[in-house]
Amino acid sequence: MTDQKTIHDVTYDLLRTLGITTVFGNPGSTEQTFLQDFPADFTYVLALQEASAVAMADGFAQATGKPALVNLHTAAGTGNGMGSLVAAYRANTPLIVTAGQQTREMSIVDPYLNNPDATTMPKPWVKWAFEPARAEDVPAAFMRAYAVAMQPPMGPVFLSIPLDDWQKPALGPAVVRTISTSVTPDCERLRGFADRINRAKNPLLLLGPEVDRAGGWEAGIAFAEKLGAPVHASALTDRVSFPENHRLYAGPMPMTIDEVNRVIQGHDLVIAIGAQVFRYYPYVAGEYLPEGTDLLQITVDPHLASIAPVGDSLVGDVRIALEHLFEMVDAPKGRPAPTPLNRDRAVITSKPSEPLTADEVYHTLSTVKPDDAAVVMESTSTMAELLQWLPTTRTGSFFATGSGGIGWGVPGAVGVALGDRERGVNRKIVATIGDGSFQYSIQSIWTAAQHELPIVFVVLRNGAYAILKSFALLEKTPNVPALDLPGLDISALATGFGCRTANVETTDELASEFKAALEADGPTVIVVSTQAELPHLG
Missing domain, CATH: 3.40.50.1220 (TPP-binding domain)
Incomplete structure (x- = not known):
């Protein structure tokens, strides 16, 4: 007679059957019982902060078209991940987000790290939030989470799991179900x-x-x-x-x-x-x-x-x-062709003594970016210039935040690159990131370096939250504080996280460093000094 399988055994068997063998997270004490004896055929992607873990999983799921599993640390870790969870919800990304919970036997006395109402915090930014009433229900909860995440419109789900559930005996193997992922229109x-x-x-x-x-x-x-x-x-x-x-x-x-x-x-x-x-x-x-x-x-x-x-x-x-x-529909007869989008915009150039314009940066990138490279965008004030010089011409090759929150782009690029590797696609990721945005999740570049991912981060260093300065003009709100960003040494920070780095001041330097980045093993952070140009908002 064989030993009875535990909840841990049965859940990992289920995840393996569902094809979910990559886990994103930052381990906490209430999650270690889930992560113990981590199977050799699974991959754990370590992020240095939970918001980055969620955004990496988001990019990974978008690149692979499969749900990704995120493991957060009870209430505190879930709180850290909430901003990225909003982005995943808005982007209809199928994520199974789990959080450890304190031991069931102690929950009545609200111990340290307890989450007394675990399913409330992630709402309304998940399709379903659940904490199983008993350990035996954990595998079935994962199966339901997968079904809910994958049914249209896809989106993230949340499971809170007490840490003492994992070694309890399972009732038997998990029931594996298939579900439809599309709904035919009427x-x-x-x-x-x-x-x-x-x-x-x-x-x-x-x-x-x-x-x-x-x-x-x-x-x-x-x-x-x-x-x-x-x-x-x-x-x-x-x-x-x-x-x-x-x-x-x-x-x-x-x-x-x-x-x-x-x-x-x-x-x-x-x-x-x-x-x-x-x-x-x-x-x-x-x-x-x-x-x-x-x-x-x-x-x-x-x-x-x-x-x-x-x-x-x-x-x-x-x-x-x-x-x-x-x-x-019928092909129309005699309908005049629409007026083509005017793409004859000249490059707005800087004076020799000035930082580069966004036009100069993106025009230069257009001369060196591989045609099949994917772009991840989080430089909100330069969206028009990116469209002008780096138009998207292939499916699945442009990614940006679904929510508008800052901090998704850097870890999102890491997730897309990992997703490409998972599905056997060899392409470069070009991530154009504002200097303010880069600070929100800069620790993500450590994960990129550890996995030697083919990402070129181009950080536009204009020294300001330029998009907010545009809003101040639109909303007639003068003298808003804290819209400038002096004193950031981004390349020093990137070097500290293990990335190849470069500071560039001219278009020739940018082109040269970008070409070198394409040949490098692993990520490169290129910091480009740019002017603080204010974008049009309406």
């Missing part, structure tokens, strides 16, 4: 949408981040080309869903109600697929739609359908919807 309603599209004289197409996440890149191109309409991206997008060098590409939507209205003027129909209606940021009042303009929205997310202020919505998988619409 065909009758989709046919009605197609009829309205066919009657439109001058439609506008918006392809949001859901399209790329759903593997709908090619379907989106085919539909757009048949429709012959201008294609916009969501404002502040976390994924790019249409080639930004395509003749139909018309740029991202603006960030304000008033400016969106102006872009839509003259179009009788807006078709928003995989996108929120609309992703606004600063408040500049206006009408949501011009008079005479209708709107159709297709999204996998019932929440986005419910909050749309105008238009008619359909809930379902956007890739499937695009493939069906391609067959249902």
